[in-house]
Amino acid sequence: MRTVPDYFGSLVFDESVMRSRLPKETWRSLRKTIRDGETLDIEVANVVANAMKDWAVEKGATHFTHWFQPMTGITAEKHDSFISPAEYGKVIMEFSGKELVKGEPDASSFPSGGLRSTFEARGYTAWDPTSCAFIKNKALCIPTAFCSYGGEALDQKTPLLRSMAAINRQALRVLKLFGNSDVTSVKTTVGPEQEYFLIDTELYDKRKDLIYTGRTLFGCKPPKGQELEDHYFGSIKPRVAAFMEELNEELWKLGIFAKTEHNEVAPAQHELAPIFTTTNIATDHNQLTMEMMQKVAKKHGLVCLLHEKPFAGVNGSGKHNNWSISTNTGVNLLEPGDTPHENAQFLLFLCAVIKSVDDYQDLLRISVASSGNDHRLGANEAPPAVVSIFVGSDLNELLESMINGRTYGAKAREHIKIGVDVLPRFPQDTTDRNRTSPFAFTGNKFEFRMPGSSCSVALPNIVLNTAVAESLKQFADTLEKADDFTCALNELIKNTIREHKRIIFNGNGYDEAWISEAAKERGLLNLKTTPDCLPYFLHEKNVRLFTQHKVLSEVEMHSRYEIMVENYCKMLNIEALTMIEMARRDILPAILIYMKELGDTAFSKKSLTAAVDCDFEEKTIAKLSSLASTIFYSTETLKNSLCALKEITDMQKQAMEYKDKIIVEMQELRTAVDEAECITAQRYWPYPSYGELLFGVR
Ligand code: ADP
Ligand code: MG
Numbered sequence: 001m002r003t004v005p006d007y008f009g010s011l012v013f014d015e016s017v018m019r020s021r022l023p024k025e026t027w028r029s030l031r032k033t034i035r036d037g038e039t040l041d042i043e044v045a046n047v048v049a050n051a052m053k054d055w056a057v058e059k060g061a062t063h064f065t066h067w068f069q070p071m072t073g074i075t076a077e078k079h080d081s082f083i084s085p086a087e088y089g090k091v092i093m094e095f096s097g098k099e100l101v102k103g104e105p106d107a108s109s110f111p112s113g114g115l116r117s118t119f120e121a122r123g124y125t126a127w128d129p130t131s132c133a134f135i136k137n138k139a140l141c142i143p144t145a146f147c148s149y150g151g152e153a154l155d156q157k158t159p160l161l162r163s164m165a166a167i168n169r170q171a172l173r174v175l176k177l178f179g180n181s182d183v184t185s186v187k188t189t190v191g192p193e194q195e196y197f198l199i200d201t202e203l204y205d206k207r208k209d210l211i212y213t214g215r216t217l218f219g220c221k222p223p224k225g226q227e228l229e230d231h232y233f234g235s236i237k238p239r240v241a242a243f244m245e246e247l248n249e250e251l252w253k254l255g256i257f258a259k260t261e262h263n264e265v266a267p268a269q270h271e272l273a274p275i276f277t278t279t280n281i282a283t284d285h286n287q288l289t290m291e292m293m294q295k296v297a298k299k300h301g302l303v304c305l306l307h308e309k310p311f312a313g314v315n316g317s318g319k320h321n322n323w324s325i326s327t328n329t330g331v332n333l334l335e336p337g338d339t340p341h342e343n344a345q346f347l348l349f350l351c352a353v354i355k356s357v358d359d360y361q362d363l364l365r366i367s368v369a370s371s372g373n374d375h376r377l378g379a380n381e382a383p384p385a386v387v388s389i390f391v392g393s394d395l396n397e398l399l400e401s402m403i404n405g406r407t408y409g410a411k412a413r414e415h416i417k418i419g420v421d422v423l424p425r426f427p428q429d430t431t432d433r434n435r436t437s438p439f440a441f442t443g444n445k446f447e448f449r450m451p452g453s454s455c456s457v458a459l460p461n462i463v464l465n466t467a468v469a470e471s472l473k474q475f476a477d478t479l480e481k482a483d484d485f486t487c488a489l490n491e492l493i494k495n496t497i498r499e500h501k502r503i504i505f506n507g508n509g510y511d512e513a514w515i516s517e518a519a520k521e522r523g524l525l526n527l528k529t530t531p532d533c534l535p536y537f538l539h540e541k542n543v544r545l546f547t548q549h550k551v552l553s554e555v556e557m558h559s560r561y562e563i564m565v566e567n568y569c570k571m572l573n574i575e576a577l578t579m580i581e582m583a584r585r586d587i588l589p590a591i592l593i594y595m596k597e598l599g600d601t602a603f604s605k606k607s608l609t610a611a612v613d614c615d616f617e618e619k620t621i622a623k624l625s626s627l628a629s630t631i632f633y634s635t636e637t638l639k640n641s642l643c644a645l646k647e648i649t650d651m652q653k654q655a656m657e658y659k660d661k662i663i664v665e666m667q668e669l670r671t672a673v674d675e676a677e678c679i680t681a682q683r684y685w686p687y688p689s690y691g692e693l694l695f696g697v698r
Helices: 015-021 024-036 042-058 097-100 158-175 206-215 238-253 279-299 340-359 361-366 393-404 458-481 485-503 513-520 530-538 542-549 554-610 615-646 650-680 690-695
Strands: 063-068 076-081 083-085 089-095 123-127 135-136 139-148 185-199 258-263 267-276 302-305 321-325 439-443 446-449
Touching: 015 024, 015 042, 015 458, 024 042, 042 097, 042 139, 063 123, 076 139, 097 123, 123 302, 139 158, 158 185, 158 279, 158 321, 158 340, 158 458, 185 279, 185 458, 185 690, 206 542, 206 554, 238 258, 238 267, 238 279, 238 302, 267 279, 267 446, 279 302, 279 458, 321 458, 321 615, 340 361, 340 485, 361 530, 361 542, 458 485, 458 542, 530 542, 530 554, 542 554, 554 615, 615 650
Parallel strands: 063 139
Antiparallel strands: 063 076, 083 089, 123 139, 135 139, 185 267, 185 302, 185 321, 258 267, 321 446, 439 446
């Protein structure tokens, strides 16, 4: 039998394949490029390309594609075949270094947020040798960055790689001060836990809302929801188990470390967590995972819903972004160490994260902003829209004692003096119990819980990497100048905790009292929706952050801002139009048929004997008739509002109008429809019910 180690990574052109297939010299140059970012000679690229092609063809590939992540949130690829004409009407398979290193897809069909009008429509893709090529659908996929002809980033990967370079630069400065001369590179690591729903394809196909928008726009609550919590970690149904088995196999072939899988809180909801890896690879892998989930689900007669909120009243789906920093010598910088020296270093990195999250709350909120995620954040199931950090009681006590000069710990030890005392280990299980915090320290990493399930983890990590790079830069600036390092370090840590303590909150994040305390007493931001938070993106301090660390230029920031606002408006426009179409063409006609049946029944009953009571028929008709009227007028209102909105040219104002007006009107329409659904005969209702969708997979 084929075991997992036999086929793990079998579709990846990874280090071991490169080592065995490339001439020694070529491998050495390529490794330099991968590890140290040195540019690759075209001669070397030719040899690598040829070896890649031979390997891919042996594995059955016929095409190659540059695989990239434009600002659509999903991946893009344009396939070219390897074939090249040869003598006597034959073909040979060819792939050159030039084709490997650079591609020129037409950029005009991808969002550019205004960059298109200023620059040429063409764009180019450039090979990212730090992420391995792989085979998917008989195509050799080459991970690439995607830029405009002027060099502006049009994708997620470019700024992500830049942000990794930024944190590397600053972390190395700090590590040097601690005497770590052996460390030559620092990388952030990410393990994204992915939540999703699985529903039956046949039912999905009957719902226009799911097809057009990824979520249900109507649907009354089923008698049973998630209140029994019998689904959480429950036994996995055979069809789902078969799906998971095949998904794992596909992911493993692609070298993705899919590790744990379980049922989530809501019925039909599941989660997959991989073993963490370097951030840009984790980002590529998460995109691939989402794609594979959808593909494998189809084969099993299922549809995988990645939307943040497919069903109202049922838990939504998130993507917990576990994040840490580690050195090329294998040290996790967010892991408390065994010696006082290591602990001082740990505390400084911890402080860097605390400071960054406080200074850039707005950017973190923006990094997860989408119309879909707005349904989750603050809705008593996901963390609130207020960003805060959970550090756990042990660590909190320690931080407090440092600024108050109190003794720390039960053993009434000496005051904590950095560089002198030994910190206790913080076991995972005492730190990992708060599920309501948006940003939780979980023993040796931070778990950012705000990202939505469909979100690319690129932006959250771009923000984290860059913001922490900035704190580390400020720390290094101070410490490099200090005469007495230990003394300066002590002061720096204390001051940082004092200044940024307001961001630490260890209580229940779902509590109303916290939301008001956060705003009133602590002055933390509560940016509830996407249109509320997006304008902060271009605030001066944020532009300064990204430009200083060379992660995004001002032009690139404007373009990204525009894309985000536009996406929000477009998504809501589609949702509103879908509701109108469903209400007018399917729901109102269904209600009419049922009313007619009720009317006919009452009429025939009465014609038999006048004494008969037709209360049920008459009352239901009256109710449905009034609801039908509300539904009709609500669609009219919604349609008019959408028309009026088109007149607003300022995109930010338009987004606000969607939020303040359109969403409210959509909700009014929904309320009437859901009420009608509850009293209309099931056989006439045009769509599968919530009950069927959520409990349909056996
Ligand atoms: P939980 O559901 O309790 O949050 P899981 O085991 O499901 O825990 O997920 C933890 C995630 O954190 C995994 O994806 C794991 O790989 C990741 N992780 C662990 N250590 C690190 C680290 N140092 N850096 C980044 N991610 C990490
Ligand atoms: Mg988690």
